[in-house]
Amino acid sequence: MSQRNINVLIGILLLFAVTVWVSVSNLQYNVPLDVESGLGENAPWWASLLPWQGDQQRSIRIHQGLDLVGGTQIVLEAQHGLDAEGNAIDYTGVMEAARTVVENRVAGGLGVVEPLVQQVGDNRIIVELPEVKDPDQAISLLKETGRLEFVEALRFPLNDGDRILTSKELELTGGDIPTETLTYPDKVFPTLMTGAHLADARVDVNNTTGARIIGFTLSDEGRDIFSAYTRDHIGDFVAITLDGVVISAPRVQSHISTKDGQITSGQPQGFDKDEAESTAIKMKYGALPVPMKVVENRTVGPSLGHESLARSIRAGTIGVIVVLLFMLIYYRVPGFFAVLALIFYGLINFSFYKLLPVTLTVPAITGFILTIGMAVDANILVFERMKEELRRGRGMRNAVEAGFERAWPSIRDGNLSTLITAFILFWFGSSFGASIVKGFAVTLGIGVVVNLFTAVTVTRALMRLAVFLFGDAMQRNSGLLVGFNPDTGEKQLPDWVRDVFHIVQKRRWFYIFSAMLIVPGLIVMLISMTQFGTPFKLSIDYTGGSVWEMAFEQDIVPADVRQIFVDAGYKDTSAQSVAGENTVLVRSKDLTVEEKAALAEVMTSALGNFEERRFEAIGPTIGREVTRASGVAVGVASLAILAFIWYAFRTVQNSARYGVSAIVAMLHDVLVTAGFYSLAGLIWGWELDTLFLTAILTVIGYSVNDTIVVFDRLRENLPRYRGESFDAVANRSLLETLHRSLATSVSTLFVVGAVWLFGGATTQKFMAVMFVGIASGAYSSIFTAVPLLVSWQKGDFKRSKAAKTTS
DSSP, X not given: XXXXXXXXXXXXXXXXXXXXXXXXXXXXXXXXTTOOSSSOTTOOGGGGGOGGGOSSEEEESOEEOHHHHOEEEEEEEEOOOBOTTSOBOOOGGGHHHHHHHHHHHHHHHTOOSSOEEEEETTTEEEEEEETOSOHHHHHHHHXXXXXXXXXXXXXXXXXXXXXXXXXXXXXXXXXOSOGGGOSSTTOEEOEEEEGGGEEEEEEEEOTTTOOEEEEEEEOHHHHHHHHHHHHHOTTOEEEEEETTEEEEOOBOOSOOOSSEEEEOOSSTTBSOHHHHHHXXXXXXSOOOSSOEEEEEEEEEOHHHHHHHHHHHHHHHHHHHHHHHHHHHHHHXXXXXXXXXXXXXXXXXXHHHHHHTTOEEOHHHHHHHHHHHHHHHHHHHHHHHHHHHHHHTTOOHHHHHHHHHHHHHXXXXXXXXXXXXXXXXXXXXXXXXXXXXXXXXXXXXHHHHHHHHHIIIIIHHHHHHHHHHHHHHHHHHTHHHHTSSOGGGTTOSSOHHHXXXXXXXXXXXXXXXXHHHHHHHHHHHHHHHHHHHSSSSOBOHHHHOEEEEEEEESSOOOHHHHHHHHHHTTOOSOEEEEOSSTTEEEEEESOOOHHHHHHHHHHHHHHHOOEEEEEEEEEOHHHHHHHHHHHHHHHHHHHHHXXXXXXXXXXXSTTHHHHHHHHHHHHHHHHHHHHHHHHHHHHHHOOOBOHHHHHHHHHHHHHHHHHHHXXXXXXXXXXXXXXTSOHHHHHHHHHHHTHHHHHHHHHHHHHHHHHHHHHSOHHHHHHHHHHHXXXXXXXXXXXXXXXXXXXXXXXXXXXXXXXXXXXX
């Protein structure tokens, strides 16, 4: 064995040791608040190696998403008002300030561990709150502007709860406020001070009465302004408002020159505890510089999250074990070393998830499980190539080297096409706050990159070690150690199979079969159009609305739940039982926090206590944008893959035809999958959501990956068999890659099938789509893409057109 391979093996062992240490570690270091720069003197050695994690916290641990631990995701959208001249106010420049205010409210008032607050686009902020105890209270706290004002009321008495228009609000919005909401629509009250003059706010208790009050401390400037006003306005009223609503309107009894003050509610017992805490937080952490509206709200209960995690791990474990057994049984010694490489592949991925870090959600875990199938595909490509070289009479050492060399173009091109899909999915998830799509794209992309390393570098080094250890024995007993008998020469299949599989010559029959798969799906989509108005039954991701899953403590009839919604004015409401007799899923119009709280109170009173397993509310604006972006994502993916294939096969004559044929085969898989999903919508009520788009784009990647492998073999064979016709070379290429196509599809379907059957409810429909799409992709890469290319090259379409013209 060469010194170079020994060095590579030593490097692999060292990297293996590092990934094992990272995988078993659970470390976290919080940078002290008094450290102005750097990490501080007592920082652990490993923290200095992770500069990309920021200056507040460094960690080597798993970060679980909301769908695993439970929590709430909120998308806030800035509302553009009008100035005094009727022009739209541009709030673009203040979104970072709004994000800071929201972040401060979350950190200071909700007690949430590891919240995420980030700006999305020009006018939205996404907030993720893991394990938040009261989602509705959190939403109320975050969406309200929190504009605190001390208002000059003079001799005009105001009552708590009055909605008034202040001079500051008039300046900010141009008075774009419905007058029917104002208690005094014709009066503007001058603003004396704002929350900017406040230094602190807190919940206190009156020592004499025991009533709950809100204490505050003014800044130096605020004290001077308030002192001057109270000195000159003894006997007048000062109204304290929050977002234009009067929360207190005391009369000035004497000159006040101190910084400290208090707000009372006027009730004997004082403020309600939650109201006092919420008000104090908004006062303390500042006002949002722009009005915000909740346009998307998703809540997952902790019990549903833990259930999804357990089922996903179980399903993934089953799928991986089946694939590893398949590799061991089918490829023997090479399969054993491939299993070692796959274990190393998993450790590297897991280490990346901890070090970057990557927030793991159920779809993200699913993305990792799917990449295992891709990692297996790379090994299968190499091993099948290696077996071909052995059949041609090469020795084991030369067969291993040639196998890797000849398989590399297919591995490279196939993985790059999948990376294109991952980038588009990441863009889609980042643009619309669809973290489930983004998480899937991240783990898919990482898996592809790691696969390029482990399949080529790690597996090759291990196979060279195998040749060094067992070379002669593998050569003499290849049936035991390699998994085939080389005495078959260059034949890939028995003669009777080759006679049956004259695929290219019988291409018209396969065109007819494809039509038999696609046309019924199109008919089903037309039926769906008559029933739902669209080819699919759409979820609230596209239509907007609310989905509320509730688990009651006692037996419940869904009709009783629906009746409560109808009585409250939500007539277009449906309710159905899911996951047991006591769990009900309700679909209705988009519910605000206040509407949801009122309905919950009525249901608790009429039907008993219940646990909120999940809640999703999406506004119509988001639904329209997601619909538009979905079409753009599929279109961009198709064009990007077309351009990539054209570039990859640029040295082949008529290279554009390869790309177009691959796109047609891809559309074949999309239509087959779409027809299946439309049928499932009619039969089982499956709704089309963003995860369906994720599945479709992933199917596109898999379909093109399979097609590229066959096209690569055709590109290689064309100069080798110059004396044969194009259709004969194409058929030969198909038969030579048939083993690989079947082995890869079977191994991937093992993984997908395990997650479909045993995984959580979040991913079952997603995996069903993947299963159908991958099966269709395996078919189309063999029976659609290459036959289409042959028909185009031989001029079948021109002859068909000419025959029609003659007739």
